[in-house]
Amino acid sequence: MGDLKLHGTASSPFVYRVIWALKLKGLDYEYVEEDLSNKSDLLLKYNPVYKRVPVLIHGGKPVAESSVILEYIEETWPHNPLLSADPHEKAVARFWSKFGDDKRPTIVGILIKVGEEQEKAIQDSLEVLKILEEHGLGEKEFFGGETIGLADMALGWMAYWMCMMEEAAGVKLFEEHKFPRLFKWTRNFKEFPIIKENLPDRNELLAYYKSLRKMID
Template sequence: MEEVKLLGSWASPFSHRVVCALKLKGVSYEYIQEDTRNKSPQLLHYNPVHKKIPILVHGGKPICESLVILEYIEETWPQIPLLPKDPHERALARFWIQYSAAGKAFGSFFTSPEGEDREKAVKEALEALKILEEQGLGDKKFFGGETINMVDIAFAWLTYWFECAEEIVGLKLLEPNSLPKLHAWVQNLKQVPVIKENLPDYQNLTIHMKNAWHKFQSNQHGHAH
């Protein structure tokens, strides 16, 4: 078996995606914690284009970008499939995975300054979540039906990182009265062992994200003058 390494960061939802996929497939790997503010020569060597984590290194060859890594994991270790067998179903799953990649609308309420900008961002985030609930999830327990698949993994950050963002900004968007199915999905997903056991400590994550938020807000104010 060729050596598998994952360069990631504990607070990154993108690293979390890759960890979940590897664990679901039963692939053993070495995890290397990266400091994203002080990037290692190894990180820069393996991802000279974006200089970002996560990076999966399989047999000495790097694969970058979390969604690309998920596809690679699916093709390399086909046991316990994370995509449907049926080509149309698989294309649909990929469509929603792409929707998660266009996720600026989901998180813009966190990065936008207070006032009109934030109101607009909140509206956009709610619209994006509503589309995901009505068109993507529908009446299923998970995007994968009774069990989770790659779409659930792609959106797993909504369970935890999104909650943290809501708490920091002081807004609640993903609520049972406005998004009942998606809210239920979040609760169900949190109970899936592979998701639950690999989530970062909530308090530490809140501190980490709060620092990032304050930094972002002060930059915004700096540009405003």
């Protein structure tokens, strides 16, 4: 589909959630890698408000903000749904997706903060994990129910990016014995074929986070 383009950057979990959704729908698209230290004129034109990736361009019209893009993809191509048809299940998926986005800065704090502030980020992050463990999944395999959906994609950064943030920061929060349901979800998520085949290189991501940490320490 020549009229579908995605502007992204290789390490971004926000970009990957869009890639996963496009792949799940079986949509062809052109990927345009952006250098965020030297943003292209097209990115500035397509997302003049936030100037961030991802931006999806469909038929020349841009859609920005990953959560908005996921909803756009779902509405435009309803096959292989990302959301249940049931309004309440849909609302629950959106709730957890928003929860993950709201709490992401807390967890990123373990990587980018030091001293007492980092300690606070660790304690707050443990609380976030506890909430997801106790209230998020229940007996379900995925946040989306029996199969992967919008909430899983939105929370995907926890399944893959978070452990590298922990490693770079020299802390360990997300342990199987403390969060068994959530841990099982991360395994199911990463084993899901479309996810497994579309993840950034682990070593490159870890090296990036370590270099970030080195600048802070």
